[in-house]
Amino acid sequence: MGEKFEKIIKLALQRGILFPSSEIYANAPSGLFDYGPNGAPIRRKIVDFWRKELVQKENMLEIDGAKILPKDVFEASGHLKNFVDPIVYCKKCGSHFRADKLLESKAEMHISEGTPVEKIKEALDEHKIVCPGCKGPLGEVSRFNMMLGVKLGPKMDSECFLRPEACQSIFLSYMRLFKTMRVKFPFGIAQAGEAFRNEISPRNFIMRGREFQQMECEIFFDPKEIDNVERFSEVEKYKIRVLRQGKDKIEEITAGDLVKKKLVSGKIVAYYMARAQQMYEKMGVPRNAMQYRQLDDDERAFYAKESWDFEVNTDLGWQELFPINYRTDYDLSGHAKGSGKELYGQREDGSKFIPHVLELSIGVDRSLYVVLEHSYKEEKERNYLDMNPRLAPVEIGVLPLMKKDGLADKAREIYETLIDNGFDAYYDHAGSIGKRYARLDEIGCPFMITVDYETLEKGDKKDTVTLRERTSTKQKRVPIKDLPELLWKLLKGIEKF
C-alpha cells in the first residue's frame, strides 16, 4: 500500500498536474496546493461532469456564492460551537495532533463527536500514547475550531469566516430562489467551489487539504413527501453497493429494496444514492471499488439524522468522497431563527412548511485523486491515463511531424479551427513525435492528430492527417475537413474509433 499513491504524486509533480503552493518558500504552510496546466482542467471537468450528470439532469439551480460569510451565519449554523476537533500537544516538542486520530491509529478506538475532552485525555493516558514525533508526553486535550476567521471593514470589526463547507450559501439564498425561480418541490440547489479549514494535520496529499473544492447539492423537500420522487422508477432496479451499520460485507441492494426494507428514510435518499453512484460509474471508477458506508449513530455530523459515506477503494484504503446527509430542517430553522426572517416552502394548497434537506457534499480534489489512481496504467513501453475523455485535460493533441516545411503552419491552422469549434486542443511541435505521443498519453489525452508531408503533398492523402487513439494506440487517416464533426462524435461517444 502506498506505492501507487507515490507514483501518482510523482506524475502530478512532473507533469504539471498539481504541486504544493508557494513551494519556493521554505516555511510555506502545508495542505495548500496549486493545480497546474494539466491538473486545473481535470478538476474543472470533474465539476462539469457533476454539473451535467447531477445538477442539470435533476434540474437543480446552481449558484456560486461568496466565500466570506459573516459570523452570524455560523452562529446560526452551529459551526461556531460544533465545528471543532479535539487536539492535544506534545509537552516536549510542542507539536499538535488530532487526539481522536491518535486514538484511532494507535489504539483502534473510535471517538465520537462531542466526547468530553477529559474522556479523551483519559483514553490517551490509559493507552499510554505519546508524541508520534519525539515520544514526549502529551498535554491536555482541548477543542479547536477549524474555521478560519477574517476581519472586514475599515475598523476590522466585522467578524467573518471563510466558509468551511460550500453549503451555507445555499441555505442563505434558498428564500430568494424559492420566490423568484418558479420551483416545485422537491428541488435542488447546487454549488461548486472552495471551502477552507484550518486542518491540524493536513495529510495524504490532496485527500485532506486546508483549501479544497466541494461540489454540493442540497435537495429541498416537503417532509410529508419524502417518497415523492417523480423519476424514481428509473433507478428502482439499480443496485446500490452498501455497507450497513454492523455488517462486515458490502451488499448490492436495489434502490427499490432500500426503500421497501426501510433501510433509508425514504425514496429521495435512495434516489440520490443511485444517481451519485451512477455518476462515478460513468466517470470510469470501477463498480467493485465503491461502497456506501452507513455511519454509526456517533459518527454522524452534528446536523445529520441519517448519513452514508460514499467511499472508493484506493491505494490508501477506502477513502470517503462524500457523505449523503439527511439534514432535516436543521439549516433552514437555524437560519430563520438567526436572521429573524421566515424561511419556508409552500404546498399547492397554500399551506407553509419548513423544507427538509438531503445533502450530497462531494470532494472535488478527492474525486480527482481517485480518477487519477484508477486510470493509471503501466505498459512495457509506456504509462498512460486511461481516462474518460470528458475528464482529460487535453482532448486533442495537434502535432506537426516537423516544425519546418510548412507542417507547423498547417498544424497551427487545424489547431485554431478546433479551438474555435470549442475543443480543448493542445499544439506542440518540439521533439520527436514518439516523445510527444508519450507525454500526451501520460496526461490522458484521448486523441492526437499528426500533420505530415503527405498532408501537404499531392495525392490521395493530401489534406488528411493521422488520427491516433490513446488507449488502443490505433491510427487512421482522416480528412482535415471532417475533423470537427468526427472528433465531436468520438468525444461524445456517438461514434467509436
Next chain:
Amino acid sequence: MGEKFEKIIKLALQRGILFPSSEIYANAPSGLFDYGPNGAPIRRKIVDFWRKELVQKENMLEIDGAKILPKDVFEASGHLKNFVDPIVYCKKCGSHFRADKLLESKAEMHISEGTPVEKIKEALDEHKIVCPGCKGPLGEVSRFNMMLGVKLGPKMDSECFLRPEACQSIFLSYMRLFKTMRVKFPFGIAQAGEAFRNEISPRNFIMRGREFQQMECEIFFDPKEIDNVERFSEVEKYKIRVLRQGKDKIEEITAGDLVKKKLVSGKIVAYYMARAQQMYEKMGVPRNAMQYRQLDDDERAFYAKESWDFEVNTDLGWQELFPINYRTDYDLSGHAKGSGKELYGQREDGSKFIPHVLELSIGVDRSLYVVLEHSYKEEKERNYLDMNPRLAPVEIGVLPLMKKDGLADKAREIYETLIDNGFDAYYDHAGSIGKRYARLDEIGCPFMITVDYETLEKGDKKDTVTLRERTSTKQKRVPIKDLPELLWKLLKGIEKF
C-alpha cells in the same frame, strides 16, 4: 446616467443572476455577492471565452492556485508595504472613507500612490471637505492595507493572507512550470479565480466588491527580445483605440504603428493590447465603447513601468476592466530575493536571464456587468439580452406546449439527449408558452425548442419541433434527430438560423 444601471440591478435580482450575499442577515457586510442560477453560468462562460481566445490561442499554461498565501510572499511582492489606501474617518459619526476618492469627487484632485498622508490631510482641509454622510469634521488620514489576513495552524501562528490579486501564484509556480513544461520564451501563464480585498467603500454593485474574480495572464519574456512576437503580423494592421497621456481624444492606431512610433515599450505590449481588444469585440462589446487609457506616471501601480487601462463606456461612465502592466523583472526578482531560490529563464545559448513580465489582469465581474449592460435591449413587447450565445446562461430552452398528453415526456427525452451531447439546456413545462419565451429572452437564451401536438401526431410534422431564435423571434420546424448537430453549428456560428 444610472437609469440603465438600475435596470440591470433589478434584472439581476429578479432573474437569479446575482444578489447580495447573506442578504437575510441584517448586518451582512457589503461588497459580497452570490451569483445565482442565471448569473453563475454567465460568469463561468466569460472565463471560458477568455480561456479559448487568449489562453489557448496564445498557448498559455493555465493554473489554479491556492487562495491563501503565506506572509513571506507579500513581503517579497511589496504588498505588505505598498498595497495601501489612504483613509480618513469622520470625528462625528465614525464612518471611514477613502481620502483620495473624496478629493477626486469633491475637489477633482488626483492623489497619486505614495503621496504622504500629511499632504492628503492638508488638501482635505484646504478644500474644506467634510463627512459626506453627516457633514461632521474629518480626522487624521492614515494608511490602510487592503489585504485580508488569515492565521493557520494549531497555534494560529502561521500568518497568511487571502490573495489580493490572482497573479502571485503565477510567479510562485513559474520556476516549476519553466522546468517541467517545455516552454519557449515568450510564454504566458494564466489563472482565473477569486481575489479578496478589504475595500473601505465597496460600491457600484459588482464593479468594486470585496471578493471578486480575476482572469490574469502573465507573459514572461526575455527583455532583450521584447519585439520577438512570432505572430505579430496577424495584428499589425489591427487598429487599437488608445487615449494617450495628455490627449483628450481617442485615437485609432494600428498595433504596427504603436510600435513604430514608440508609443509602447515593444511589440509584445501592442500584440496583447490588440488580442484583448479583439476578445471584447468578439464577445459583443461595441468597438466605439472601448479605449485603452494610458496611465499617468503617478497613476501607475507600484510595480509597473508602463500601464494602459482598458476601459468600457457604460451607464456609470468609463469603467476599467483591466490594466495591461509592464511589470519588468519586479516580481521574479522580488520572489528570488524573498525565497532565496534562483528564478530565471534560459536562452538557447545557455545564458540565463530574469524574465520580464507583461500582465493582463482582467476583472471578471466587471466584464459581466459590461456584457449585461451592452446586451440589454428593450422592445415594446419584451426585454431581452442580445448576448453572444457563447455567454448565455442557457443555450437551449426545451419547452413542451403543455405538460399533459405525453408532451412533457417527449420534451424531457430531447432535453436529456441535449445534455448528453454537452449542451447547456433548460427544461420548463410550467405556465404559458409566451411567458416561458419571455423569461428565456430576458436571460439571453439564444434558442428555444417547443414540443407540440404535431410533434406526436401522424403527419409530416411528426418528430419535428419548433425552433425559435431569440433576437429575431423567427421560428422554424426542425426534425428532432437533426437537433444536436444543427444546434452545435448554430451555436458555433458555423450555420446561420
